[in-house]
Amino acid sequence: MTVVASSIRNMQLTFPRITKFFEGSSISTIGLNLIIVTSLLFFLLRNKGFEKEKRNYWVLGISGFIIMLFSFTRIYLYSIVGQSIQAKNYLVATILSFTIANPYPLLPYLAYGLFASIIGLMIYRKRENLIKKVIIPIGLFFFIYGLVGCMNFPKTISKADYFWYFKTHLELGIFILIITFFWLTFEFRNKKIINIPFIKWFSRVSLTIYLLETLLSEIFGKILSYLIPAWNQTINGCLIFGALNIIIWILILWIWQKNNFKFSVEYWWVKIFRKLGKKSTKMD
Structure with missing residues (x-):
């Protein structure tokens, strides 16, 4: 907590x-x-x-x-x-x-x-x-x-x-x-995984999501508690809550990827290291 x-x-x-x-x-x-x-x-x-x-x-x-x-x-x-x-x-x-x-x-x-x-x-x-x-x-x-x-x-x-x-x-x-x-x-065998865009989005800014997911899930959980007070008293309720969290993040990332995840933790990480002369392809 x-x-x-x-x-x-x-x-x-x-x-x-x-x-x-x-x-x-x-x-x-x-x-x-x-x-x-x-x-x-x-x-x-x-x-x-x-x-x-x-x-x-x-x-x-x-x-x-x-x-x-x-x-x-x-x-x-x-x-x-x-x-x-x-x-x-x-x-x-x-x-x-x-x-x-x-x-x-x-x-x-x-x-x-x-x-x-x-x-x-x-x-x-x-x-x-x-x-x-x-x-x-x-x-x-x-x-x-x-x-x-x-x-x-x-x-x-x-x-x-x-x-x-x-x-x-x-x-x-x-x-x-x-x-x-x-x-x-x-x-190693140069095979490609099925091209699913939102998986790439999650991969690109995984640390940012990891740091922010508590904030988002707690706000979402608070809203749900007002609408459905006992939503978290069952396994099904918790599973649905988790699935909805993922859907919300997909929507956020869909919007965010339009400007290449600017101002994410990864964005600043790469920017700082570029200033130090260490180039990275992460945000390319």
């Missing part, structure tokens, strides 16, 4: 409870992944380290496996977050909020960035054989390991338990297999 979401729901400026500050977020996890993984890559690739392919893959891969397989330790460490907050030890609570707190802690989600960097390096070097022989089996391992584990524990949501532990492995397996499937099927 961000300041934006809370304020719209209450129709007045509302700050989240202090405990919310110590919950991880997908945005912070993405940011920390970028900082940590690119810092590691910087040290691996400097001084002709780019040519040491096997070493780079081993370091990134072993790091990813260790983080994933030992992420169950979070289950036993999670209570420390609450204890630190109660003791007003906010420095420790802040550090733990990024590493083991709900809902997207670096343990294990840093591993997602590490495996993604391996795939990225292989794609850059056009190592189709390695993707087939190494990455796909790794994806299958995480998928099967996670699926079997999930089936043996009660289903829960956002709890630090063994179902969560295996669920993250299952999701990583799906993540790896989907990326490799699309790259091997479409990119």
